[in-house]
Amino acid sequence: MNKLKIGLVGCGRVSQCHFDAIKNNANEIDFVAVCDRNETNLSNATKQTGARGYLNLDEMLNNEDLDAVSICTPNGYHYENAVKILNHNVNVIIEKPLTLSYKEGKKLMKIANKKGLHIFLIHQNRFNPTIQCVKKALDEGAFGKIYMITSNIFWHRNDDYYKNPSWHGSKKIDGGAFITQGSHYTDIMNWFAGDKLKSVYAVGKTLERNIETEDCGSAIIEWKNGIIGNVNLSVLAYKENYEGSITILGEKGLVKIGGIALNKIIDWKFDNKVDHFCEVSYDVDSVYGFGHTPYYKSVVDTLINKKEFLISSEDAMQSLQLLCSIVDSIDKKKIVKF
Numbered sequence: 001m002n003k004l005k006i007g008l009v010g011c012g013r014v015s016q017c018h019f020d021a022i023k024n025n026a027n028e029i030d031f032v033a034v035c036d037r038n039e040t041n042l043s044n045a046t047k048q049t050g051a052r053g054y055l056n057l058d059e060m061l062n063n064e065d066l067d068a069v070s071i072c073t074p075n076g077y078h079y080e081n082a083v084k085i086l087n088h089n090v091n092v093i094i095e096k097p098l099t100l101s102y103k104e105g106k107k108l109m110k111i112a113n114k115k116g117l118h119i120f121l122i123h124q125n126r127f128n129p130t131i132q133c134v135k136k137a138l139d140e141g142a143f144g145k146i147y148m149i150t151s152n153i154f155w156h157r158n159d160d161y162y163k164n165p166s167w168h169g170s171k172k173i174d175g176g177a178f179i180t181q182g183s184h185y186t187d188i189m190n191w192f193a194g195d196k197l198k199s200v201y202a203v204g205k206t207l208e209r210n211i212e213t214e215d216c217g218s219a220i221i222e223w224k225n226g227i228i229g230n231v232n233l234s235v236l237a238y239k240e241n242y243e244g245s246i247t248i249l250g251e252k253g254l255v256k257i258g259g260i261a262l263n264k265i266i267d268w269k270f271d272n273k274v275d276h277f278c279e280v281s282y283d284v285d286s287v288y289g290f291g292h293t294p295y296y297k298s299v300v301d302t303l304i305n306k307k308e309f310l311i312s313s314e315d316a317m318q319s320l321q322l323l324c325s326i327v328d329s330i331d332k333k334k335i336v337k338f
């Protein structure tokens, strides 16, 4: 395989990040086909990318010879889309969240393992220079003992956001604010904590918006290595997005990462100078950040150059496990223990 032949299903808002990222990796990726059941979105996508267009995923899979297909459909369709793609012996690149149930996630991993295929879960912020820099400090032991990892996600999502598209805020297709707005943060918290989950307790309420899922909530997480985590999430921040941050409290250091896409180091304090730290903060033009380009580069490195992928299937499953436990804890009003 010299160049990756890529297809994509779901040509809505986030697909633009994929179109740009694939273009930025054009030396190594051929964008072959796109699919959307909405004719207008499909037509815009084919015009922009030059890829062949399909209104139906089965038709695309039956007619094209693809190495991987990116799933950019709404959350609740990820599982059925991924099963189809894997059953055509094609690798899957999947927007977060992996699926809306842990059981379904496990089934996908089972099919992929059996067929020797990859499932690449998209958490593009892991590739941010800010996140990479903090992970390096963690791996070098610069923080000493880690006590807590906390996250504040105070976004503003108004009534219009929940009206269009209509899947936003639905239990079955969206899954809730922790899943849709919180998943990048909880994924990175899991990655930083570096151990399996011990318990999760969450409270979620619908205080204002006319939706089936929570618009405010708080989750307390415990990892097996003793680290305590806390996520405070609201889509009701006054008038505009206010904060999206992760803070690590360690014995010998404290770091807070913020910005609208985890693109700024807000605080960086250590007992000892941490040598590799340089000015890694940068500006972004949207909450999506710039991570999709290095993400696709890394997919190429894995499929063509056989390098290990940054987000292992175990990481992807633990990321899903945390999200599903938060939802479970909210729904059943109980602590989830592992």
Ligand SMILES: NC(=O)c1ccc[n+]([C@@H]2O[C@H](COP(=O)([O-])OP(=O)(O)OC[C@H]3O[C@@H](n4cnc5c(N)ncnc54)[C@H](O)[C@@H]3O)[C@@H](O)[C@H]2O)c1
Pocket: 009, 010, 011, 012, 013, 014, 015, 035, 036, 037, 038, 041, 055, 057, 071, 072, 073, 074, 075, 077, 095, 096, 097, 122, 123, 124, 165, 180, 287, 288
């Ligand atoms: N990584 C990120 O930062 C990020 C940001 C935003 C959204 N997302 C994720 O990306 C996914 C898509 O979000 P979006 O905001 O682009 O949604 P969207 O509603 O704007 O677009 C979804 C598209 O999928 C199409 N579609 C739906 N079902 C289909 C099917 N069965 N076959 C073909 N096409 C189908 C729709 O017509 C629409 O064009 C979601 O899972 C979301 O959580 C990730």
